[in-house]
Structures are given as C-alpha cells and as structure tokens.
Amino acid sequence: MEQTKCTNTASFTMLMTAFSILVLTIGVATAQGQQQPRPELPRILVSTAYERPSGSVIQVRDGEDLQAALDRARPGDTLALQNGATFTGNFELRPKKGDGWIYIEGSATEDRIRPGQRPSPNDAGYLPRIQTPNSQPAISVLPGAAHYRLVGLEITPAKGAPRTYGLVNIDFITSRVEAKVRDLVQGITPALAPADQFPSNITIDRCYIHGSDTQDVREGVVANGTSVAIIDSYISDIHDSTMDSQAILAYRTPGPIKIVNNFLSATSEDVLFGGAGDTGNPYVSSDIEIRNNHFFKPLSWRASGITLPPNNRWVVKNNLEFKSARRAIVAGNIFENNWLSGQMGYSVVLTVRTSDSGNAAVVDDITIENNILKNVISGFNTLEHDDQCGGAHSRSCSNPGEVKQIRISNNLIMFMDPKGPGGARNWGIALSPDMSDLVFQHNTLVSAPETNCDQSVYFESDPAWKWPPPRSYTHNVWILDNVLCRPPTGDWGEQGMAGLAYYMGDPPPVDKRFLGNVINVPSDGVMHPFPPKNALKSKITFVDPAAANYQLLAPNWMQTSDGTLAGVNMATLQAAVAGVASPIDHKSDDKSSASPPVR
Numbered sequence: 001m002e003q004t005k006c007t008n009t010a011s012f013t014m015l016m017t018a019f020s021i022l023v024l025t026i027g028v029a030t031a032q033g034q035q036q037p038r039p040e041l042p043r044i045l046v047s048t049a050y051e052r053p054s055g056s057v058i059q060v061r062d063g064e065d066l067q068a069a070l071d072r073a074r075p076g077d078t079l080a081l082q083n084g085a086t087f088t089g090n091f092e093l094r095p096k097k098g099d100g101w102i103y104i105e106g107s108a109t110e111d112r113i114r115p116g117q118r119p120s121p122n123d124a125g126y127l128p129r130i131q132t133p134n135s136q137p138a139i140s141v142l143p144g145a146a147h148y149r150l151v152g153l154e155i156t157p158a159k160g161a162p163r164t165y166g167l168v169n170i171d172f173i174t175s176r177v178e179a180k181v182r183d184l185v186q187g188i189t190p191a192l193a194p195a196d197q198f199p200s201n202i203t204i205d206r207c208y209i210h211g212s213d214t215q216d217v218r219e220g221v222v223a224n225g226t227s228v229a230i231i232d233s234y235i236s237d238i239h240d241s242t243m244d245s246q247a248i249l250a251y252r253t254p255g256p257i258k259i260v261n262n263f264l265s266a267t268s269e270d271v272l273f274g275g276a277g278d279t280g281n282p283y284v285s286s287d288i289e290i291r292n293n294h295f296f297k298p299l300s301w302r303a304s305g306i307t308l309p310p311n312n313r314w315v316v317k318n319n320l321e322f323k324s325a326r327r328a329i330v331a332g333n334i335f336e337n338n339w340l341s342g343q344m345g346y347s348v349v350l351t352v353r354t355s356d357s358g359n360a361a362v363v364d365d366i367t368i369e370n371n372i373l374k375n376v377i378s379g380f381n382t383l384e385h386d387d388q389c390g391g392a393h394s395r396s397c398s399n400p401g402e403v404k405q406i407r408i409s410n411n412l413i414m415f416m417d418p419k420g421p422g423g424a425r426n427w428g429i430a431l432s433p434d435m436s437d438l439v440f441q442h443n444t445l446v447s448a449p450e451t452n453c454d455q456s457v458y459f460e461s462d463p464a465w466k467w468p469p470p471r472s473y474t475h476n477v478w479i480l481d482n483v484l485c486r487p488p489t490g491d492w493g494e495q496g497m498a499g500l501a502y503y504m505g506d507p508p509p510v511d512k513r514f515l516g517n518v519i520n521v522p523s524d525g526v527m528h529p530f531p532p533k534n535a536l537k538s539k540i541t542f543v544d545p546a547a548a549n550y551q552l553l554a555p556n557w558m559q560t561s562d563g564t565l566a567g568v569n570m571a572t573l574q575a576a577v578a579g580v581a582s583p584i585d586h587k588s589d590d591k592s593s594a595s596p597p598v599r
Contacts, residue, residue: 004183009185011077012264018178019226022216022482030582032175033109033478034476034512034513036439036478036495036506036532037404037405037406037407037437037438037439037476037478038405038407039327039364039365039366039367039405039406039407040327040365040405041327041329041365041367041448042256042286042287042327042328042329043286043290043327044157044227044255044256044257044287045258045287045289045422046203046227046228046229046256046257046289048203048205048229048231048258048260050115050151050205052078052098052103053075053076053077053078053101053102053103054076055074055075055076055077055100055400056074056076056077056079057077057078057080058072058073058077058078058079058080058154059080059082059107060079060080060081060082060085060087061082061085062082062084062086063085064086066081066087066089066091066130067091067092067371069090070091070092070093070094070104071094071114072281073096073102074100074102074309075096075097075100075101075102075147076098076100076101076102076104077103078103078104078105079102079103079104079105079109079224079252080105080106081105081106081107081128081153082107082128083106083107083109083126083127083128084106084125084126084127084128084129085127085128085129086128086131087128087130087131087421088131088132088133088158089132089133089138090132090134090137090138090139090140091130091138091139092139092140092141092142092215093139093140093141093142093145093148093199094142094145094146094201095142095143095144095146096145096146097522098401099147101147101148101149101201102148102149102151103149103151104148104149104150104151104153105149105150105151105152105153105544106127106128106151106152106153106399107128107158107241109127109151109152109206111150111197112126112152113152113174113206113232113578115206115232116203116232116261117206117232118206118232118234118261118262118263118582119152119206119207119208119233119234120208120234120263120313120582121153121210121234121584122584122586123154123208124154124208126197127152127153127154128152128153128154129153129154129155129156129207130153130154130156131156131157131158131161131422132154132156132158132161132164132167133157133161134161134162134164135162135163135164135165135371136162136164136165137153137164137165137166137167137168137169137222138155138156138157138164138167138168139167139169140169140171141168141169141170141171141198141199141225142171142199142201143171143172143197143198144174144197144199144204145199145200145202145398146199146200146201146202147200147201148201148202148203149202149203149204149205150203150204150205150207150472151205151206151207152205152206152207153207153208153212154207154208154209154210154543155167155168155207155208155209156208156209156210156211156212157211157212157215157217157357158274159398163215163216163218163220163240163242163438164211164215164216164217164281166218166219166220166221166222166249167209167211167217167219167220168209168219168220168221168222169222169226170199170202170221170222170224170225170228171199171222171225172197172198172199172221172224172225172252172253172479181302182411193387197580198225198226199224199225199226199228200225200227200256201226201227202225202227202228202229203228203229203230203231204221204229204231204233205229205231205232205233206231206232206233207233207234208233208234209234209235209236210234210235210236210237210238211236211237211238212237213237215237215246215313216239216240216241216242217237217238217239217240217245217542218238218240218243218244218245218246219238219245219246219247219248219249220235220238220247220248220264220266221235221247221248221249222249222250222371223248223249223250223253223257224250224252224253225253226252226253226255226256227252228253228256228257228258229254229257229258229259229260230248230257230258230259230260230262231259231260231261231262232260232261232262233262233263234262234263235247235248235262235263235264235265235266236263236265236284237265238266238267238316239266239267239268239313239314240268241313241314241326242271244268244272244275244315244317244342244534245266245267245268245269245314245403246266246268246269246270246271246272247262247264247265247266247270247271247439248264248270248271248272249269249271249272249275249276250272250273250283250285251274251275251276251277251281251324251357252276252277252281252283252284252389254283254284254285254286255285255286255287255288256286256287256288256289257285257287257289258288258289259271259286259288259289259290259291259293260289260290260292260293261291261292261293261580262290262294263293263294263296263297263582263585264293264294264295265295265296265297265298266297266362267301267307267312267313267314267315267316267317268293268316268317268318268342268542269317269318269319269320269321270296270297270318270319271290271293271295271319271320271321272284272320272321272323272358272580273288273322273323273324273325273328274322274323274325274353274356274358274361274457275319275321275323275324275353275356275357276325276356276357277356277357278356278357278358278396279354279355279356279358279394279396279397279398279461280358280359281324281357281358281359281360281361282358282360283358283360284324284325284326284360284362285324285325285326286326286327286359287312287323287327287328288325288327288329288330289327289328289329289332290320290328290333290437291330291331291332292331292332292333292577292578292579292580293333293334293580294334294336294581294582295319295320295331295334295335295336296334296336296337296475296585297316297319297336297337297338297339298324298337299337299560300317301314302316302337302339302421302422303421304440306456307339307342307422308340308421309362310421312341315341315342315343316338316339316342316343316345316350316422316528317341317342317343317349318338318343318345318346318347318348318381319335319336319338319347319373319376320347320348320349321347321349321351322349322350322351322363323347323351323352323353323356323357323361323363324352324354324358324360324362324363324364324401325360325362325363325364325366326362326363326364326365326415327364327365328365328366328367328501329367329369330348330366330367330368330371331367331368331369331370331371331570331576332370332371332577332580333372333577333580334370334371334372334374334577334580334581335347335348335371335372335373335374335376336372336374336375336376336581337374337375337416337426338375338376338377338378338416339376339416339421339422339423340377340422340424341422344377344378344381344412344427345376345416345422345424346376346377346378346379346380346381346423346427346430347373347376347377347378347379347380347413348368348373348379348380348381349380349381349382350363350366350380350381350382350383350403350406351363351381351382351383351386351403352383352384352385352401352402352403353383353386353388353401353562354386354389354394354397354399354400354401355386355389355390355393355394356392356394357389359397359398359399359400361401362401362402362403362405363401363404363406364402364404365404365405366406366407366411366474368380368406368407368409368411369407369409369410369411370409370410370411370573370576370577371383371411371412371576371577372411372412372414372573372577373411373412373413373414374412374414375414375415375416376413376415376416377415377418377422377423377424377425377426377472378415378424378425378426378427378428378430379411379413379427379428379429379445380408380428380430380439381427381429381430382403382406382429382430382432383403383432383436383523384402384403384432384434384436385400385401385402385403385432385434386400386401386434387400389401402436403432403435403436404437404438406434406437406439407437407438407439407441408429408439408440408441408443409439409440409441409442409443410441410442410443410568410569410572410573410594411443411444411568411573412443412444412445412446412550412568412570412573413428413443413444413445413446414448414548415445415446415447415448415451415453415485416448416450416552417449417451417453418448419451419453424456425454426448426453426454426455427453427454427455427458428443428445428453428455428456428457428458428484428485429456429457429458430455430458431457431458431459431460431474431477431503432460432461433460433461433465433472433473433474434462434473434474434475435473435474435475435477436474436475436476436477437475437476437477438474438476438477438478439477439478439480440457440477440478440479440480440482440565441478441480441481441482441561442460442477442480442481442482442567442568443482443483443567443568444482444483444550444567444568445482445483445484445485446485446542446545446550447485452475452485452486452522452523453485454485454486455486455488455489456482456484456485456486456487456488456519457472457479457484457488457489458487458488458489458490459474459489459490459491459499459503459504460473460490460491461473461490461491461492467492468502469502470550471506472502472503472504472505472506473490473502473503473504474503474504474506475506475507476506476507476513477487477504477513478513478514479504479513479517480513480514480515480516480517480560480561481515481516481517481540481560481561481562481564481567482516482517482518482566482567483518483520483540483550483552483566483567483568484517484519484520485520485522485529486516486519486520486521486525487500487519487521487525487526487528487530487536488500488503488519488520490502490503491572495528496528496529496530497510497528497530497531498528499528500514500530500531502569510531510535511512511531511532511533514530514531514532514534515531515532515534515535515559515560516557516559516560516561516562516565516566517530517534517535517564517566518535518537518540518552518555518557518566519534519535519536519537520538520539520540521536521537521538522535522538523538523595524530533559533560535555535557535559535566537555539554540552540554540555541553541554543558543570546594549570550567550568550570551565551567551568551569551570552565552566552567
C-alpha cells in the first residue's frame, strides 16, 4: 500500500509538472504571437547625388549621330546634348570597361531645372528630345551596362509611331541563347554580358518621359536592373489598348530600386513590381524606396469610351501594386484618383502573384506610412496567397507565396464619390483569408461629402468556409488608433466583439490588437459592442475639412495604444507630402477633383 501511494504521488507530481510546462509553453507562444509585426526596412538605399564626372565633355548637336557619340564615350565622360535638339532612333547604352559614370544630359539643363526639381510638359521643346520612330524603346540599357545617368531629357515616341514597348528599357538576359534570339528579333548589337547579368547603377534624373492621347505606350520605364533610380522626373500619358501599362515596371530584378520625387501617370498601374517573368523567375525585387511621388490618373480618362464602358480603349486598375517585392518603404506620396474600371478601384494593392511573377515571389516587409490616398474608390487590398497558382491560369505554379510583415500607418484615405462615374463601394482595407502579421494604425478614412463609406476594415473568408468558420480569418493582425468611417465587418456580416473573435481572434485576446479606434456609426449602421478603449460615435468632426485638415477634433480620443490622438497626425503627414503635388500636375483636372486640395 505504501509503495502504491508513493507511486500515485509521483505520478500526480509528474502530471502537474507536465501541465505547468504546457501552460508555460502556451503562455510563451501567446506572448510571442502578440508581438506587433515590425517590417524590415530596405537594407540598401541607392545613392543619387548629382556629381558630374570630371572627364571629357562631348557636345552632341542637332542632326549629329547620337549613337556614335554614345559608343565613343568612356566612363568619366559627359555627353551634352543640345537643348531643343531632336534625336530619332533606338539608342543603346552598352557595357563599357571602367568604373566611372557617363552622364547624358541636356547642355543647359541646370539653367532651367535644378536637382530636386521636376520637369513638366511646359519644358517640351526646351529639353533635348529622344524619340523612337517604331515600337522599340527610345533608349535600351543593355545587360552589363553600368553607371549611366540620364539627365534632363525628353523621351517619347515620334509623331505617328506605332505602339511602343517601353520608352526606356533597362534590360536583362537569362541565357546567351535568349540574348541571340532577342538580338535577331530586335536587330541590335549582340550583348556582351554573361547569363543573368543585369544593368547596374542606372539613374534617370529630371527626365520628361511621355506618350500622347493618340498613341499607346506600354511602359514608361522598365527597371529590370540593379541599383536603378528614377528621380525628379515626370512620366505621363502611359496607356495601352491591348494590355496593362505602367509608368514604372520592375519584374525581374533583385533590386535595389529607388523611385523618389516623380510625377507618375499610367492607366493600369502607375507603378508595378512583379507580374511577369514566368514561374521560373528566381528574383524578388528587394530594397525598394518609394518617396515623395505624385501618383496621378487624370479624371479626363474617367469617361465612357476611354476607361469606362462601353467600348473603352484603356482600363484603370490601381496606383501602386506589389505582386512580388521585399523590404519596401512607401512614404510621403500622394496617390490621386482611382476608380472602378479593370478592377475594383483599390489605390494600393498587396497581392502576391507567384502565378505570373515566379514561384519565388513574396510580398514581405512592406512599410506604408505618411501618404495621402486622395479621391480613390477604395484604399488597400491584400491577398495572402495566390489563388490562381496551379489553376487554369498557371498550372506550372507550385508555390502560392505569402504576404507578411506589413505596416500601414498615418495615412489619410479620402474616398471618391461612389455615385459618380467609375463609382463603386468605398472600402478602406480588405484583408484576405489567412492574412498574417499586419498592422493598420493611426489611419483616417474619410467619406466623400454626403455619402457613407461601405466598409472601413473588411475581413474576407475562404470561399469554401461555412459559418461559423473553422478558424480565425487572420493571424496576428493589429487594428490600432484609427478613425474609421464604419465599424469593421466581414463575410456573413458579423460585427462587434462576436465578429472580431472570428475575424482576428488568433492569437487571443483580441482586445490587445483592436484598440484605440474611433469608429463612426452612420445612420444605417448599428452600435455593436467592441472591445474597451474603442469609441463608437454617430458623429465625428475634423479640424478643417475644407482645407483637407482631417486631424480629429471630436471626440478627443486619447485612449490609444501609444497615448496620442486617434487617427492621422496631420502635422507629420503634411510635412511628409509638402511639395509633392505641383499645379502643373492638375492641368486637365483643376475643376474635376471631388476632394479638397492638399495643403
């Protein structure tokens, strides 16, 4: 009996010890799961300081052979193109021996456009003009070419030229066979680079790159190189009646890439990372800096026969899309005008697409802060896994990819009137099923005058699920300190505490990750209970909406995760976007925009 008692006591002690370890393990896992995602910032930033080389200056006058001058230039030289001259052809920047830079610039660019300034359509006729007479790029940067800087150039199709495939094409090759085929098709000099070598250290500075209302240009700049920078430039009238078009496209490059202080205007995506290169593409564009750009779609495009049916020529999709990218900072930009056309009207899209970007594609470590989304139908869209991978669209795709480590903070979303042309439901952010490791903090969502938004934060479920869902819709998602235009909801319409338990219940408790929000409940809404430290109000007021100052005025809600006022910090935001929008950007839309001017 005594031995049995001792054995039972030992068993009980072992059981309690195991239970304690289990509880401790669960506690540690929960604590780790409650850590806010902190996306990694770019590891490398491209340097773009203007430092003219000290070598020879080669003058290139109107009527002279520009390609011959390009071939003659050596690293350290500057080609000074006569301002106002026109050079017609398909010009190549070829590999050179040596490490110095070659600058190709207007002969008097700095007299008119200083570093840090952008050109505009008003500068056409003053800048040297490089134009393509056919469908090939005006300028091709060949594989292996390095240390070229284009400064103060107008780059465009010639009048009457057919559809152009990239006005500036920064190119790559994947094999010598592919290079030879390309050379035969395009009729260019054979490339000197080995397989998988990229152009590197290419800077486009103060250039005016554009199509026209009557011509199709598929891309302004194809940026498939390393250490590529597009700065202080104006890229406009990029559209194509047969396929998507982009002001800037990068789909087969490891990066880094810098896009700073540009005007960017294209019908489909103003800027796109990924979306091509087939499923064997081994590269993910990484270390991306996108700052102080004006993404813009003219409202003159928002008409039947242009981007709206019937018989529309072009389609609008979004301002910025990541299909494959890693370690990106998107800060101090204005995204202006986006509507329902080819897609639902989201301005910024985070949707991994391994099916057309490569099995290696991810959208990871993306920081989006201090931006204005102005006059857009919807704000942000996400897709955690590629739902087209392995399907009829792309059977060769074997990896659905991921979207993780996303931070969206201190952004102002000003919705377009959903009843106007190209109108649709206004959504702030749509979170796809299994979305993981995302923070949405200190953002303010503002409905168009006399309207109510349809959704502020919307949680989408797996189409195969039934109610109640088998697991939390999302994992480690944080919704903090925002001013929301309507209570969050999701498929099946559940709201309040009951809805959040399903939508963002992993890991528990949800009240640690949903707090500090001021939630407008419009007249057609219901005040469901939400976790403590969230305010539901039938009326929210801002400091000065007429001047686009959407600092929260009432309620004065300070019960936030960081003790600061809920919603966007307008002082920080206005400092971040100061000078981003120029009056010339709105030359066709001064009286069309539904939103107040950004000051």
